[in-house]
Amino acid sequence: MTSLSTGAEAMDGIYRYQRHIYDLTRRYYLLGRNELITLLQPPAGGSVLEIGCGTARNLVLAARRYPQARLYGLDISVEMLKSAERTLRNNNLEARVTLAQADATRFDAEALFGQAGFDRVFCSYSLSMIPGWETALQQAGKAVSAGGELHVVDFGSQTGLPDWFARGLRNWLARFHVTPRDRLQDAMAAIASETDGTLSFRPIYRDYARLGSIRLPG
Template sequence: MEPDIELRNKKIERYYRLHSSIYDWTRWSFLFGREELLNRIPELPPNPRILEIGCGTGTNLTNLEYLFPDALIYGMDLSGDMIRQARTKVDKSRQITLVNGAYGDNKFNFEPFNLILLSYSLSMLGSQAEQIMKQVHRDLTSDGYVAVVDFSDTRFSWFQRWMKLNHVAIDGQLTSLLNRLFIPRLTQHKKAYLGLWRYLLFIGRRRPSADI
């Protein structure tokens, strides 16, 4: 792993060591669109394989289990503290497997997925974002979908600086990155708090490698 990426990952791990126990109590007030995105995922084939990158405390995993009761679901997170919180929600599930580690690490050798979900995790990847999304492209089946909900952009430089202190890039770059790698099925930008920022809902199908 490159030194700057390893340093960033360690910073994020430290951040969530402090925030993991209060995450569910606090994030509901600004992580908009998560349930809407899940409800708009297209029909998947029988017994689909699903991965959430940055699964956090496992809220999306339990909702995915409800929506796709025949699915095999993996939740992956860099933070061991977040994984421990998630385990309290999913320990009794036979469908859900939790993985503590960095997505893209060579030690994880996943079979292709029918759906890969990123919920407010892509904007935290910084310079890794393109590399990670190319790996997502490789890890999808030929007809697989990616689903993303995340911060998109803001008109206010002070808010952008504040979000950067919380390891979030809110610079309007995500949509163009996703469009390069995936054929859009859903692209929506919605205002939060009267336009303080916009968040993105995106669902796309894997582009053929020759088109990238």
Template sequence: MSEAARLMDRMYRRQRHIYDASRKFYLLGRDAMIAELQPPVGGSVLEIGCGTGRNLVRIARTYPEARCFGLDVSAEMLDTAGRAVARASLGHRIRLARGDATAFDPAALFGEAAFDRIVISYALSMIPPWNAVLAESAGHVAPAGALHVVDFGDQARLPRPARWVLNRWLAGFDVTPRHDLPRALSEMARQARRRVRVRQLFGGYALHGVIEWDHGPM
């Protein structure tokens, strides 16, 4: 087991039981991102860092013809996700696997070469080699697909005291907003000659970025 896996398991061994109840108040923008996914009928959706499975269950219910997959490095979180999937009676449509988001083989884990939509929700701010996760994820997007990222934003329009409190609080959970994320997404799209959209939400509290492979070269 990698050091990253040990750290995540240690962090979430107890937190996983209250994760969804506590995080729903501040992991903003997730449901709006899910509403925009619009995978093709029968298409595939992979969530990187799927955690408790909350997003995957919502994606599967929103798009009943989609095939859903979840990857996480934490066995503790995958146990919770498996229970959530079973409670929702979605085990036939959601597959989970343990793996390192910086380097994984989707064919070996899921029997899939690529995915129509890949989602990364509030995971990059918890993974130190987050640029490697972005690059690895982009490499597994299908030719007519899209990569969606939602995470903490640039905080540009938040009052200074609010920014200070937010960042002190996040630091207590080993969460680091990636203020360079818009540039990284734009550079990745430029190199791949694809379109990118980045929106700061709620005064910069959250960010939703999309790289689209379905419009052809720019």
């Protein structure tokens, strides 16, 4: 099993410099992130956890959209968390958003944040960067409280796009250690079945990306 320090070093190596231009460049191809945030709809005073929060871009948008929500984020990369902390300071959100360093495949939410379950948990283009993504997805599901929801957006299989585009995209993403998870729907369906949850899943932008959610019974 990869240690926290080893995994963190790998991600820090990728993002030590990229983090400074991450949001500027990713806005053009990480499609569906805003749609996911719109779908969260946490209850008033509810809690929201992002797995792989990166620069905290999504947490800032969620904080603005849901001013009564309590927000949390974890990431394995210390370098990304530096950018996230700066982003929160620049938006005066330090008091509303709590960050922690952790491995998405084996984190203890109670130890990190003082609570084991959250009303909403989401993964935004993070599973495609995690080698043990299915384990990370299962861990995310375990962090959802009864009656809560797990939301995911990530790269699709590009089935509705030209073959040359799909091949080019995958080759380009591989340079950044990103791999579209073609089995994402199956993995989410398995979690929904195990938890008696309700799965919603759909491709967007001609399967450039996919949006999925699981609502757990209350």
